Amino acid sequence: MARIPHETFDCAVGCSVEATLNLIGGKWKGVILYRLLAEQVLRFNELRRFLPNITQRMLTNQLRELERDGLVARKVYAEVPPKVEYRLTAHGQTLAPVIAALKQWGDAHIEDGTIKVPTEAG
Template identity: 85%
Template sequence: MPKIPHESFTCAAGCTVEATLTLIGGKWKGVILYRLLTENVLRFNELRRLLPNITQRMLTNQLRELERDGLIARHVYAEVPPKVEYRLTDYGQTLALVIFALKAWGDAHVRQANTETRPA
């Protein structure tokens, strides 16, 4: 059964963590935000190349949700073929510390997991 997110976050301690995870949670949003933090501006197909395991439909949906939540901006250039670029908004930039902290923790986790699974 899918989890239904809260519509407002006026609840007990920890609820703000849920609010944050609602915005950046899932398999791809954090990675998309990280790529936009490190690359600054990316076109749709550049994101597809950087995330080879994501489907076009999933990437489109994740980008739409991030745009709807005000974390990224989409700029469409009036040319043929259409050129679309994505970048973090100022609001999205405020997640930099969170995203880089997740990356640092993930790097440490992968190192530890690799150390524990290596034969002695």
């Protein structure tokens, strides 16, 4: 059964964590945000190259959600073939310390062996 997210976050301590995870949680959003922080501007296929295991549909959905939530801006150029670029909004850029902390924590725990990096075979 799918979990129904809160309409508002006027609840107890910890709700701010839940609200943040609703925006950036999931398998792909954090990685998309990290890549946009690192590269500044990326086209759709450039993002796909950075995320070889994501489907086109999933990437499209994740980008739409990030755009809807005001974290990513999408710019469409009127040319053939169509050119679409993605970048973080000013609001999305405020996540830089959060994403950097996640990366730092992950790097430390991968290095000490407490996190196992998934392989394509397994």
